[in-house]
Amino acid sequence: MIFGYNQDMKNKHKTTHILITNDDGVHAPGILALQSALRRVPNTSVTIMAPAENQSAVGHRKTMHKPLRVNPVTLSDGNTAFACSGSPADAIALALMGFVNDPVDIIVSGINQGPNLGQDITYSGTVTAAMEAALFGIPAIAMSFDSFTEQTFEEAAAVAVKLVPVVLEKGLPDLTLLNVNVPCAGIKGIRLTRQGRRHYHDVLIERIDPFGRPYYWIGGEQPTGDIDEVGTDVWAIANDYVSITPIRLEMTARNFMPEIEEWHLENLEI
Numbered sequence: 001m002i003f004g005y006n007q008d009m010k011n012k013h014k015t016t017h018i019l020i021t022n023d024d025g026v027h028a029p030g031i032l033a034l035q036s037a038l039r040r041v042p043n044t045s046v047t048i049m050a051p052a053e054n055q056s057a058v059g060h061r062k063t064m065h066k067p068l069r070v071n072p073v074t075l076s077d078g079n080t081a082f083a084c085s086g087s088p089a090d091a092i093a094l095a096l097m098g099f100v101n102d103p104v105d106i107i108v109s110g111i112n113q114g115p116n117l118g119q120d121i122t123y124s125g126t127v128t129a130a131m132e133a134a135l136f137g138i139p140a141i142a143m144s145f146d147s148f149t150e151q152t153f154e155e156a157a158a159v160a161v162k163l164v165p166v167v168l169e170k171g172l173p174d175l176t177l178l179n180v181n182v183p184c185a186g187i188k189g190i191r192l193t194r195q196g197r198r199h200y201h202d203v204l205i206e207r208i209d210p211f212g213r214p215y216y217w218i219g220g221e222q223p224t225g226d227i228d229e230v231g232t233d234v235w236a237i238a239n240d241y242v243s244i245t246p247i248r249l250e251m252t253a254r255n256f257m258p259e260i261e262e263w264h265l266e267n268l269e270i
């Protein structure tokens, strides 16, 4: 609430400054579509600070033991962006701690090539960039597209264009961000969801290098999920709905507290 000030007049003249990042790298097609769409929103300015290389699944990584480098780059549509050497979270911190002068109103991360559902979120550089923004108290939206191959990001970008003004108007609570997933095969509607349950199918592969030493890969089939659990992000995407999940960085397992209190851990002799 601003006293003695005409809020409508203020909003009419205010330019919204959107900071865009991703984890697929600054030259990925998803961020190209996202920035292109958000630039068309009236009274909007856009700054892009994204990893120079693909940083998918780096999680909420903070670079501490080597310097960060930033270089201006030109995107394939002629717009400019900043490419940084760190993680997506580093990109957000860099921008907000002083590299970008203009105050940032909202951060949009993506559009990721591939979904970020259920327990994917702490692996995801797309989502952890939004987590970093939440730590700075800036509203943030993580955008992911439910295909690892299709590059038709226009519908997902249109969702971001619709969502940004709502989040700007309503605001988000402390330590809270929105995780948005967009289906690939036509949008049936929008659903507010909770995190579902992911199932990972990675295997550990051991191979031998030319010098006789073992080395390892962890990887495998794409994760699946409990698609029958109605109301989850996994369910929504399986049913061609846009999934919007509010995510908190306060991760206390509250429903486990009564049971673990019965363990009386405070009585452990140490």
Ligand SMILES: [Mn+2]
Pocket (backbone or CB within 6 Å): 023, 024, 055, 056, 057, 112, 113, 126
């Ligand atoms: Mn990615």
